[in-house]
Amino acid sequence: MKVSNETKVGILTIFALTVLVLGFNFLKNKDLFRNKKLIYAVFPNLGGLSRSNEVKVNGYLIGTVYKMTKKDKNADQFIVSINLNEEVNIPKDSKAIISSPLVGSWYINIEKGKDNDFLKIGDTLQSKLDMGILDDVKAQLTPTLEKVRGSLDTLNILLNNVNGLLSSEAKANLHQAVANLNQSSSSLKSLLDAETGLIAKTINSANEFINGIKKNAENINATVLNVKTTSEKLAKLEVQPVIDSLQATISLLKSSAEKITNKNGSLGALMHDKSLYDNLNRTIIKAQTLIDDLRVHPKRYVNLSIFGKKDKGDYLNLPIGDSAFIEKKQ
Structure with missing residues (x-):
């Protein structure tokens, strides 16, 4: 039987469409000849997640994203259907996290929990919002970028102010200041060159002094030891x-001192009562006069007829010194 050209074209078209559908689903990791094993996760934000993105457990590929739908008209939450390609025991307290690597597509990573009960087909995973590496970097860099932007604005204002201040006269003054600074530097260099010899002599003197100390180190140590020994002896003395x-x-x-200053005592009365002092002084003078008269005229007071007659000379009115007494006897 002869097949017409139209029939051939129709068969080829159907075959091409079938291959196209199968290839497209193969590229999207979909198997049209297997039943779907779906579990679900609800996220408030899908980020860059799309259909056919990978689903992993501890880095191991277990399925793909089959479908994403909004939970309600407000689009506050989204339901993600996960098609499991392999049978894996996933604890019920596990969490689904949308991750964004630096390179590559977004994917769902399931952090396994510790529950002894496992998810079944049709159950819903708990979800956890993960900012991802790029979002973390962005969140950390945003304050820094704001500070840099503020610093740049401040620098721009400062430069504008400087440009405004640097008029032709200000620039001339600045050049003159730089020239004066160069001249001062040259003068300072000349001064330092002239003082180099003095500095060298000072250093040599210091070295000689240090060498002298090193040579007399034993004497210094002995002196220090003597001082230490003396200090120890002084410390051991009974000072109390x-x-x-x-x-x-x-x-x-x-x-x-209290007795002397006390007016009731003899010395105190003598020190504070002038009349008593004067009377005592006159008494001492009279006593001294009497003693001197006794020494000068002893016969006046002791009269023995055997040795001679009584001395009838004048009495002394004032005391005389020892030298005058010796001259009188001679």
């Missing part, structure tokens, strides 16, 4: 008895 003795002496002196 000396202190007690000094304290007793001070107390005695204080008591004597």
Whole structure:
């Protein structure tokens, strides 16, 4: 039987469409000849997730994203259908996280929990919002970029102010200041060159002094040892008895001073009563005069007829010194 050209074209078209559908689904990791094993996860934000993106458990591929639909008209949450290609025990407390690598497509990563009960086909996973690496970097860089932008604005204002200040006269003054600075630097260099010899001599003197100390190190050590020994001996001395003795002496002196300054005592009365002092002074003068008269004229007071007659000379009115007494006897 002869097949017409139209029939051939129709068969080829159907075959091409079938291959196209099968190839497209193969590229999207869909198997049209297997039943779907779907579990679900609800996310408030899908990020860059799309259909046929991978679903992994601890980095191992277990399925793909089959479908994404909004939960309600408000589009506040989205239901993601996950088609499992392999049978994996997923604890019920596991969490689905949308991750965004630096390179490659977005994917869903399932963090396994510790529950002993496992998810069944048709169950819903708990979800966890993960900002992803790019979002983390963006969140961390945003404050820094704001600060940099503010700094650039401030720098721009500062440069504008500087440009405004740098008039022709200001620029001339600035050039003059730079020239003066160069001249001062040259003068300072000349001064330092002239003082180099003095600095070298000072350093040599310091080295000689240090060498002298090194040579006399033994004597210095001996002196330090002697001082240390003396200090130890002084520390071992019984200082308390000396202190007690000094304290007793001070107390005695204080008591004597109080007695002297007290008007009721003899010394105190003598010090404070001038009339008593004058009477005592006159009494002492009279007593001294009497003693001198006794020495000069002993026969006046002791008269023995055997040795001679009584001395009838004048009496002394004032005391005389020892030198005058010796001259009178001679």
